[in-house]
Amino acid sequence: MKTIVTTLLVSALASSTLFGANATINALKVADDLSTISYASALWNKATFAPVVLYPQTTIRMNDKTANELNADNPAKKAMVAAVYNDHSIAFMIRWPDATINVQKGERTTSYADGFAVQFASHFSDPNALPYIGMGSEGRPVVVYLQKVAKDIYEPNGNGDVALQVNRNQTDLFGKALQAFDDEVASLGNSDYERSFISEGFRSMTEIKDGSNNSNARIRYMKRNKGWEGTLTRALRDEYVNLDAPVIPVAFAVWDGEKMGRDGLKHLSAWVAVTLQGKSGGEALIHALEGTLVGDPKAGERAIAANGCVGCHQITSKDAPNLMGPSLVNIGGYSTAGYLKESLLKPSAVIVPGYNRNAHPAYPWYTLNNGKRVSSMTDFSWLDEKTQNDIVAYLQTLKAEVK
Amino acid sequence: MSKRQLAMVMDLNKCIGCQTCTVACKTQWTNRNGREYMYWNNVETYPGTGYPKNWMDLGGGFDAAGDLQPGVIPNLEADYGVPWDYNYDALAGGASFEPNVEPTWGPNWDEDEGDGVFPQDNYFFYLPRICNHCTNPGCLSACPRDAIFKREEDGVVLVDLDRCQGYRYCIAGCPYKKIYFNPKISKSEKCILCFPRVEQGLPPACAQQCVGRIRFVGFLDDEESQVYKLVHKYKVALGLRSDYGTQPNVYYVPPTESPVKFDAEGKIIEGSDRIPVEELEKLFGPEVHDAIKTLKSEMKKRKETGESELMDLLIAYQHADMFRLDNTYYQKVAKEKGLNPLAPVDTRYIAGKYTKTGHSINFTHGAGSTAGGHH
Numbered sequence: 001m002k003t004i005v006t007t008l009l010v011s012a013l014a015s016s017t018l019f020g021a022n023a024t025i026n027a028l029k030v031a032d033d034l035s036t037i038s039y040a041s042a043l044w045n046k047a048t049f050a051p052v053v054l055y056p057q058t059t060i061r062m063n064d065k066t067a068n069e070l071n072a073d074n075p076a077k078k079a080m081v082a083a084v085y086n087d088h089s090i091a092f093m094i095r096w097p098d099a100t101i102n103v104q105k106g107e108r109t110t111s112y113a114d115g116f117a118v119q120f121a122s123h124f125s126d127p128n129a130l131p132y133i134g135m136g137s138e139g140r141p142v143v144v145y146l147q148k149v150a151k152d153i154y155e156p157n158g159n160g161d162v163a164l165q166v167n168r169n170q171t172d173l174f175g176k177a178l179q180a181f182d183d184e185v186a187s188l189g190n191s192d193y194e195r196s197f198i199s200e201g202f203r204s205m206t207e208i209k210d211g212s213n214n215s216n217a218r219i220r221y222m223k224r225n226k227g228w229e230g231t232l233t234r235a236l237r238d239e240y241v242n243l244d245a246p247v248i249p250v251a252f253a254v255w256d257g258e259k260m261g262r263d264g265l266k267h268l269s270a271w272v273a274v275t276l277q278g279k280s281g282g283e284a285l286i287h288a289l290e291g292t293l294v295g296d297p298k299a300g301e302r303a304i305a306a307n308g309c310v311g312c313h314q315i316t317s318k319d320a321p322n323l324m325g326p327s328l329v330n331i332g333g334y335s336t337a338g339y340l341k342e343s344l345l346k347p348s349a350v351i352v353p354g355y356n357r358n359a360h361p362a363y364p365w366y367t368l369n370n371g372k373r374v375s376s377m378t379d380f381s382w383l384d385e386k387t388q389n390d391i392v393a394y395l396q397t398l399k400a401e402v403k
Numbered sequence: 404m405s406k407r408q409l410a411m412v413m414d415l416n417k418c419i420g421c422q423t424c425t426v427a428c429k430t431q432w433t434n435r436n437g438r439e440y441m442y443w444n445n446v447e448t449y450p451g452t453g454y455p456k457n458w459m460d461l462g463g464g465f466d467a468a469g470d471l472q473p474g475v476i477p478n479l480e481a482d483y484g485v486p487w488d489y490n491y492d493a494l495a496g497g498a499s500f501e502p503n504v505e506p507t508w509g510p511n512w513d514e515d516e517g518d519g520v521f522p523q524d525n526y527f528f529y530l531p532r533i534c535n536h537c538t539n540p541g542c543l544s545a546c547p548r549d550a551i552f553k554r555e556e557d558g559v560v561l562v563d564l565d566r567c568q569g570y571r572y573c574i575a576g577c578p579y580k581k582i583y584f585n586p587k588i589s590k591s592e593k594c595i596l597c598f599p600r601v602e603q604g605l606p607p608a609c610a611q612q613c614v615g616r617i618r619f620v621g622f623l624d625d626e627e628s629q630v631y632k633l634v635h636k637y638k639v640a641l642g643l644r645s646d647y648g649t650q651p652n653v654y655y656v657p658p659t660e661s662p663v664k665f666d667a668e669g670k671i672i673e674g675s676d677r678i679p680v681e682e683l684e685k686l687f688g689p690e691v692h693d694a695i696k697t698l699k700s701e702m703k704k705r706k707e708t709g710e711s712e713l714m715d716l717l718i719a720y721q722h723a724d725m726f727r728l729d730n731t732y733y734q735k736v737a738k739e740k741g742l743n744p745l746a747p748v749d750t751r752y753i754a755g756k757y758t759k760t761g762h763s764i765n766f767t768h769g770a771g772s773t774a775g776g777h778h
Binding site for chain 1: 437440566572721
């Protein structure tokens with residue numbers, strides 16, 4: 001019996017490497033000024049690109065029927081990411097495949113944009129208690145930088161330009177004066193969509209609007225490679241996050257406008273380890289992000305069946321969608337082993353808020369106890385440790401394939 | 404659920420489909436900046452396609468278990484209609500009168516078509532629609548950003564334009580399709596129940612301008628209010644498609660007064676009613692039967708005795724008799740919250756907030772914008 005278990009363990013380990021957690025991204029230390037770095041910079045030729053797999057977000061099902069049909073069969077995507085840094089800034093480049101260019105236009109109600117986001121954890125000293133991948137969690141904030149391909153977006157009010165917000169037909173202007181009015185209105189449009197957010201969970205995301213975000217994100221389409229190329233530069237240290245460490249956790253997300261992607265309809269990576277060249281340490285974080293718990297996925301699958309998890313969770317895409325709990329169809333793609341184990345033992349530690357509680361009054365994912373969210377899931381700390389690890393090992397196999 | 408709830412009652416027997424409410428709303432709120440296609444208030448002919456096209460089939464709302472249902476986001480070209488204008492300026496130069504876009508669809512496209520066979524049993528009635536300021540709003544439940552909120556003091560449902568990221572799930576979630584995406588600012592916008600007017604004790608523009616005097620406005624918990632009496636006391640005002648589960652707060656007095664039908668020889672069929680009660684039941688639920696019964700019996704009572712509180716209410720001898728608003732209440736709320744009592748709750752929509760002198764502009768070529776008179 002012991003030999004069998006050992007064999008199983010070995011195969012489990014082998015298969016988890018095969019499923020391929022993301023490779024570490026090595027940020028190259030450079031002396032150049034990074035504050036204005038763009039995709040055109042020659043610096044990117046020196047940097048090493050590492051693969052990062054982006055999985056379709058399926059934890060929460062959005063309520064857009066057309067978009068859900070478009071995204072019903074969504075494979076994972078493989079992006080290539082490189083990073084460079086100096087004493088003040090850190091910059092990332094992400095390249096991902098996308099066959100179509102989708103621009104959010106200012107005159108259509110149903111156009112959606114391609115775009116990307118880069119997410120940083122505000123605190124990562126405890127590698128096993130990183131913020132939830134989906135925009136952080138209570139007490140574990142993240143900073144998110146978003147860039148979308150948009151055409152002339154007009155921010156409402158706030159700039160003292162109310163006089164330019166009247167209908168042109170209701171001005172008393174004509175001829176050249178009206179043309180000048182139109183030109184002045186047009187000049188207010190902004191096609192740089194870049195936004196920065198701070199977030200402690202799916203619904204709490206709040207835009208940083210006071211100019212303290214210190215970032216620059218750009219995006220361009222590479223016709224030859226049929227894909228987008230996005231760059232983000234931000235300060236190495238600011239009031240939101242200190243990235244001056246040997247290893248930092250970073251996560252990436254991309255949206256496909258062709259499939260009506262926006263918000264939760266996206267592809268996202270797990271936390272990826274980024275090492276800063278020339279700094280040593282941080283092995284615990286690398287291990288937490290790339291190591292797998294030693295467990296037997298087959299036994300985990302049986303344990304999941306035996307414990308009735310499917311009663312609340314959709315486990316594989318063959319199961320009917322279940323509104324009771326988060327869907328686990330791609331959970332292995334964008335979660336760390338540490339997060340999965342934490343959720344199994346302490347379900348209330350991170351609660352995916354999903355829709356507004358009002359949206360599912362019959363099946364609340366959580367209840368409120370003195371303002372604190374308490375998960376509706378029972379904790380499974382009573383399971384023996386082997387079973388716990390088996391379950392986590394199985395959950396790590398749940399993810400879409402790259403096509 | 405908010406502490407208090409503002410409500411509107413619309414008496415469909417009195418609506419003449421003149422669209423004055425639509426224009427009052429449009430000129431006040433939606434004639435500019437990406438809102439041109441939006442009708443926060445529209446009057447559609449029922450039966451008909453409605454606005455946006457076939458909105459009742461586009462999903463949203465809640466099922467019996469209380470779960471938000473997926474919905475479809477209408478398309479500007481096909482479902483709302485692209486607004487068009489004419490080349491008035493070019494006419495002086497001898498050009499022919501042309502629209503700037505080919506009109507293929509728009510609100511009220513099928514006005515007065517209705518259903519049935521003329522002249523035997525054709526029928527239609529007008530259905531004015533605004534946001535229902537629901538007690539359980541589908542838009543609010545669908546928003547992944549907590550950008551939609553229901554005001555505690557009066558239950559008005561608003562979009563926080565700072566938080567809104569333009570994801571449009573609210574549109575899918577609203578079964579009435581009464582929240583719209585503004586592509587120019589990339590945010591969702593909707594009927595605000597003219598809260599800046601209501602806070603001053605004035606009824607919403609659509610209600611104030613209503614030629615047929617069909618709209619009552621007041622607080623549902625105020626037993627002296629007309630809306631309380633129509634909704635709770637007499638139960639003759641009913642929510643539209645309450646089966647969507649959002650608990651709408653705009654109520655309708657169903658159209659009870661329709662002409663009789665004719666038979667094949669053109670003779671009157673005594674006691675017949677052109678508007679099929681099944682259609683009313685579909686819109687207003689099974690309670691519509693009791694409502695019709697009450698309305699008929701009160702009308703009879705009024706004819707016989709000359710007295711009926713309900714009929715007096717519905718007749719509304721003075722327009723002011725249709726509204727019971729309370730600006731001192733809002734001033735109290737403002738005081739409690741430490742806000743400016745002139746704009747006690749929300750200053751974002753106050754026109755001219757950033758204009759220094761007046762509300763319209765006089766633009767001189769190259770010299771920037773200054774204030775001037777156009778009113």
